[in-house]
Amino acid sequence: MKPTTIDLVNRQGLQFFGSVNASISHELKNIFAIISETAGFLNDLTQLSKQGKKLELSLLENCSNSIAEEIERGFDTIRQMNQFAHSVDDPVKATSIADTLVLAVKLTGFLSYAKKTHIDDAAKDITVLTSPFLLQNLIYRTLCALYKSVDTKDALKITFHEKNTDTVFLKFSWNTPLAWKDFPDREISDMADALKAEISITDNTLDMAVARDNDTLSAALTGGKQ
Amino acid sequence: MTDIEKIHLLMVDDEEKFLNALTERLKLKFFDITPVTNGEDAIDVAKKAQFDVAVVDLQMPGIDGVELLKILKKSHRFLEVIILSGHATIDVAVECTKLGAFKVLEKPCSFDKLVETITEAYESRMKKKFEKDTDRMKQIQSLAFGQSPLGILRELKKMDDNQK
Numbered sequence: 001m002k003p004t005t006i007d008l009v010n011r012q013g014l015q016f017f018g019s020v021n022a023s024i025s026h027e028l029k030n031i032f033a034i035i036s037e038t039a040g041f042l043n044d045l046t047q048l049s050k051q052g053k054k055l056e057l058s059l060l061e062n063c064s065n066s067i068a069e070e071i072e073r074g075f076d077t078i079r080q081m082n083q084f085a086h087s088v089d090d091p092v093k094a095t096s097i098a099d100t101l102v103l104a105v106k107l108t109g110f111l112s113y114a115k116k117t118h119i120d121d122a123a124k125d126i127t128v129l130t131s132p133f134l135l136q137n138l139i140y141r142t143l144c145a146l147y148k149s150v151d152t153k154d155a156l157k158i159t160f161h162e163k164n165t166d167t168v169f170l171k172f173s174w175n176t177p178l179a180w181k182d183f184p185d186r187e188i189s190d191m192a193d194a195l196k197a198e199i200s201i202t203d204n205t206l207d208m209a210v211a212r213d214n215d216t217l218s219a220a221l222t223g224g225k226q
Numbered sequence: 227m228t229d230i231e232k233i234h235l236l237m238v239d240d241e242e243k244f245l246n247a248l249t250e251r252l253k254l255k256f257f258d259i260t261p262v263t264n265g266e267d268a269i270d271v272a273k274k275a276q277f278d279v280a281v282v283d284l285q286m287p288g289i290d291g292v293e294l295l296k297i298l299k300k301s302h303r304f305l306e307v308i309i310l311s312g313h314a315t316i317d318v319a320v321e322c323t324k325l326g327a328f329k330v331l332e333k334p335c336s337f338d339k340l341v342e343t344i345t346e347a348y349e350s351r352m353k354k355k356f357e358k359d360t361d362r363m364k365q366i367q368s369l370a371f372g373q374s375p376l377g378i379l380r381e382l383k384k385m386d387d388n389q390k
Contacts, residue, residue: 022313025312026285026312026313029312029333029334030241030244030312030333032334033241033244033333033334034241034243034244034247036334037244037247037248037251037334037337038243038247040247040251040337041247041250041251044251044254048254059250066243066247069243070243112240112285112286112287112290113287114287152287152288
């Protein structure tokens, strides 16, 4: 049976929220691990210095730079976590495609199997009236599927433009041709249906056409008839 | 102290800065470290050099920690492998232990805990290597309790034959 849009947000959405939070916590653990070991190394150097060993200033400089960089990385991660948490504030709203793509690339970037991904920064931003959370979920899952499928050394490129007044067109491309298996899966297909998005694939592109104004989503997500 | 007298550690982690910081700290102790950032390089260096203990991150792109553990244990009979994991769940620990990991540690773990675990792993390697050598086994088992992990490591290293 086809899930309702509310089901997509509740069941798959909760799973999505959990998995993103897990990857963020993993990223933060890595950051703390680096800070902890660098601070420990500084302490080791201090002890050695007390025993009369010459202290190399360049080592101290490297350590303090490393700690400062990790703190900045931590702040950046928390900014993304905050932005992601606020994606459920409004069931439906005018949503920036550029912002959604940037956040999805950053959040998927925490995954160990993520690939280098470049978003066309020359593209003019476009907004769509849709569910920001479901759109984020759809793009995140699409990126995960691509990262798992494309060649290990390959990179992804994402471009987007307004196809016509009703549709926004997102293109994901890569170099090495790919034999797709089981894509899009049922969860991605259900989400695409709810978002009025159409996905088509070739061996080195994935095109996603998203409706600019999804007027049925608002009622569906606030308990009205779908 | 020459490198031959040190414990040879293979450290594998795709977090390069974590790897570098830990390498610098361990170098100040009793260890000769070979740091690598991926499973493929770990397999290559393990073919060319002798390692006593490997410390392997679980989540890495390409060959992950579980896969690397299988490969290392298959091709290096006495190598002990410690797994570092950001998600050290019971399931992960059970799976890795079944595959021959010496221990699974949650990341970040304290430096002292890591050194203690490496010491235990090295002791385990020595016992496996010399299980038929009664005299050496007696020596290993008689190592004084109350010694620091690094003290035990030094004593164990003196008894090793430096063979793979």
